[in-house]
Amino acid sequence: MPKKIVTLPKINTQKRSDLVYKILYEEIVRGKYPAGYKLDLNDIEQQLGISRTPLKLALHRLELEGLVEIKAQYGTFVTTPTPEQIIEAFGVRIMIETFIIDDVIKKMTDSDFLGLSRIIDHLNSLEESGIEDEVYIRLMEMDRDFHRSLVSLAGNKTILKIYDNADVYPYITRVLFHVKERDLKVAKKEHAVIIEELRKRDGEGVRQAIILHCKRSEKSTLNALKYYREN
Known part of the structure; x- marks a missing residue:
């Protein structure tokens, strides 16, 4: 019996970033990442099996919503509300x-x-x-x-x-x-x-x-x- 070939739809970068956004959003609002915490981007990439591009898009959305602060040369930090x-x-x-x-x-x-x-x-x-x-x-x-x-x-x-x-x-x-x-x-x-x-x-x-x-x-x-x- 010939091997069945299953063609799966490709997941585009936007869909990946949406998924990453939802995951990080939930982790932040549930307190898994505490206020002031520096996100380890390499660790996030490894755990989620993603590249830097969808992660950066997700972080940009979180920054626009005020949940993270992206500081050049320093890193990305979970916001402490004022x-x-x-x-x-x-x-x-x-x-x-x-x-x-x-x-x-x-x-x-x-x-x-x-x-x-x-x-x-x-x-x-x-x-x-x-x-x-x-x-x-x-x-x-x-x-x-x-x-x-x-x-x-x-x-x-x-x-x-x-x-x-x-x-x-x-x-x-x-x-x-x-x-x-x-x-x-x-x-x-x-x-x-x-x-x-x-x-x-x-x-x-x-x-x-x-x-x-x-x-x-x-x-x-x-x-x-x-x-x-x-x-």
Whole structure:
């Protein structure tokens, strides 16, 4: 029997760079590469089995998004968020989440509400299991999922993309520098209020709950960053 020849499609440089971008993005936002860490480009190439060109394209995208800094003659470093970036990011989050809430309430089905409630239920059960590193990262992911899912219910992809970009710095800071456990307990109560106001379909009630939650979260995130810088 003749050997079967399988012709596989060639993966172009752009597709490789997209894949590398996604991998590095996830590693950075999950805290695998800490703030200020110098990326070993040779090691990344070897581990991913890629050449320098797709890696450079991926790093350029990450630099444009503010996740890495490329310093000539020195190397590529994971960005350490600044207080100004945190404050600006939370400002954008508040503007978006409060702006879209009327559309969310109009479009939200019982199934959508149940989905949001389940995220919070899962988040609460994780918190009760203890705040180990992996659990903590998962908590931050689920907190992010809840707010992102809420924004996505408005059905505006452009706004969702802006929201995703704005939330990067607060998310990275919370993952890398761990907010205090008592702040997580307060967040649990704040999420419960947001869910209750959504259940009542009270737009103004949801807005006020979101503002209170985001302002408190901004403060705890800034405190976590301050503690990191001073220790």
